[in-house]
Amino acid sequence: QVQLQESGPGLVEPSQTLSLTCTVSGGSISSGRYYWSWIRQPAGKGLEWIGRIYTSGSTNYHPSLKSRVTISVDMSKNQFSLKLSAVTAADTAVYFCARGPYNTFVSWGQGTLVTVSS
Amino acid sequence: DIQMTQSPSSLSASVGDRVTITCQASQDIHNYLNWYQQKPGKAPKLLIYDASNLETGVPSRFSGSGSGTDFTFTISSLQPEDFATYYCQQFDNVPLFTFGPGTKVDIK
Numbered sequence: 262q263v264q265l266q267e268s269g270p271g272l273v274e275p276s277q278t279l280s281l282t283c284t285v286s287g288g289s290i291s292s293g294r295y296y297w298s299w300i301r302q303p304a305g306k307g308l309e310w311i312g313r314i315y316t317s318g319s320t321n322y323h324p325s326l327k328s329r330v331t332i333s334v335d336m337s338k339n340q341f342s343l344k345l346s347a348v349t350a351a352d353t354a355v356y357f358c359a360r361g362p363y364n365t366f367v368s369w370g371q372g373t374l375v376t377v378s379s
Numbered sequence: 380d381i382q383m384t385q386s387p388s389s390l391s392a393s394v395g396d397r398v399t400i401t402c403q404a405s406q407d408i409h410n411y412l413n414w415y416q417q418k419p420g421k422a423p424k425l426l427i428y429d430a431s432n433l434e435t436g437v438p439s440r441f442s443g444s445g446s447g448t449d450f451t452f453t454i455s456s457l458q459p460e461d462f463a464t465y466y467c468q469q470f471d472n473v474p475l476f477t478f479g480p481g482t483k484v485d486i487k
Contacts, residue, residue: 307466307479308468308478308481310475310476310478321475364470364476365413365425365428365470366415366425366468367425370422372422
């Protein structure tokens with residue numbers, strides 16, 4: 262059974278770039294028709310889809326974040342990554358990585374809290 | 380953008396109660412809707428996909444229905460492990476996904 266695990270700094274300074282990695286185990290990131298997504302959740306609030314990458318390397322991003330987001334994949338390490346630039350306090354949230362078919366998020370990481378503060 | 384609303388935002392119920400949550404889309408999304416359960420400090424878990432299909436391994440007390448703009452999620456007999464927050468998620472305008480604001484189910 263596939264497992265996902267987020268990793269990265271828990272504290273990022275305002276205006277800097279948030280960088281997170283999702284390590285996939287129990288299955289190859291390059292196999293199957295799966296999309297690999299990032300989703301975030303501010304404390305006490307709802308879920309916001311950030312973007313996704315397909316096994317082909319094609320990406321889709323939320324329009325409101327598109328100018329600041331890059332999602333990439335490293336097949337050799339079985340990982341995919343999120344970079345969010347020019348962060349502000351509004352980007353403070355728990356960030357989840359997730360896997361799914363075209364339209365659903367089936368497998369999730371446990372989530373990692375990222376706080377934007379100086 | 381498609382906006383999703385859920386009602387109620389929270390409810391209190393007892394073990395054994397029938398619980399119903401509604402999700403409304405701002406435009407017709409056909410049956411392009413999923414339901415998730417999230418417990419505190421945990422990742423969401425997919426329960427229902429395509430509005431009415433039960434995900435593998437999910438107990439049959441959970442069900443979903445609806446199409447177009449109005450959807451319903453039901454727990455037929457609430458169990459202690461069901462106290463959680465429930466979210467709907469639309470995928471009509473892929474690749475933009477939006478979630479509802481959530482419904483918190485707690486113990487009466």
